[in-house]
Amino acid sequence: MGVPGEKNAPRPPKDLAESELFAVDAYRRSFDSAVLDVDREQNRVALARTAFYPGGGGQPHDLGELRWDGGSCQVTKVTREGGQIWHWLDAAEPPGNGVEVFGDIDWQRRHLLMRTHTALHILCGVIWTEYQIAVTGGNMEPGKGRLDFPLEGISTELGQRVERRINEEIDRAREVVVDFMGRSEADLDPALIRTAANLIPREIDPLRVIDIVGLDKQADGGTHVTSTADVGRVAVTGTSSKGKGNKRIRLEVTSG
CATH class of the missing domain: 3.30.980.10 (Threonyl-trna Synthetase; Chain A, domain 2)
Known part of the structure; x- marks a missing residue:
């Protein structure tokens, strides 16, 4: 884990630890997840869990890549909206609901x-x-x-x-x-x-x-x-x- 002192610190809320991976491990560079929701009008997806930081407190959002069976694309924007973290994609056709994806953070930029x-x-x-x-x-x-x-x-x-x-x-x-x-x-x-x-x-x-x-x-x-x-x-x-x-x-x- 990338969080020193974790063994002595209060445990994070379970839903946060399971869905917002960046909040408990800033050194997490990649992850797998399922697509939770798709907004085709804005070409974006929400995931069941993510290591992409959505921006806030003056820190910009992360960039990176999503890959799935039969496709891949760049993540160009990430924001928190309506209780979900949305990932904007440069894909012509985003992955559908339930599709398993693999996310890769642009680590050099994140670090x-x-x-x-x-x-x-x-x-x-x-x-x-x-x-x-x-x-x-x-x-x-x-x-x-x-x-x-x-x-x-x-x-x-x-x-x-x-x-x-x-x-x-x-x-x-x-x-x-x-x-x-x-x-x-x-x-x-x-x-x-x-x-x-x-x-x-x-x-x-x-x-x-x-x-x-x-x-x-x-x-x-x-x-x-x-x-x-x-x-x-x-x-x-x-x-x-x-x-x-x-x-x-x-x-x-x-x-x-």
Whole structure:
């Protein structure tokens, strides 16, 4: 499994563990499943289970391939909609209901996104440690991303200090643990949801939590590496003001 600490952590909800494979094992590169539903108008399928991340929290959706007896195609888009995870296909004719398929994730892209997402959590942890302020916005693509914070000011010097601190935390090889926490327990920790606005619906219970042990712990649905050491080196590529009380820090993952 790609989830360290699993033997000691609360078990994920059974339906989640069986259907959303990315949520319990970010290192799962391939899987088999049955087609659960077909939307021919939009050329997409929902599967009984999937390792394709559907996007969310600023992390883009996965890409990859589906294969079945007599056919194969690229997965060009994945989203969560109406309680299902839909996979858009470039096939002229998608597989029908009940057809057994084999899914392959574009692993090079996924792993770079995992490293990037974890780097952003390290940035979040560094800023929280020094300023105790929440994130106001963020986004990422493979290898680069940005977070916004309600800092009073921003400077090149601050960016340099943050870059140094991020790479120090990478060198510490902190374990990155996936945990699941009941909503009532999570509500007791105001630092657990690190966005300025709590956008996680109340009906999501338990919460999936990413814990960079000793640095950053927050509710998150994305995919991550298992140690900060796996991120590689990080460069802060820009600092800018996006208005009063909203300052942006950009970073890139430069090696790994």
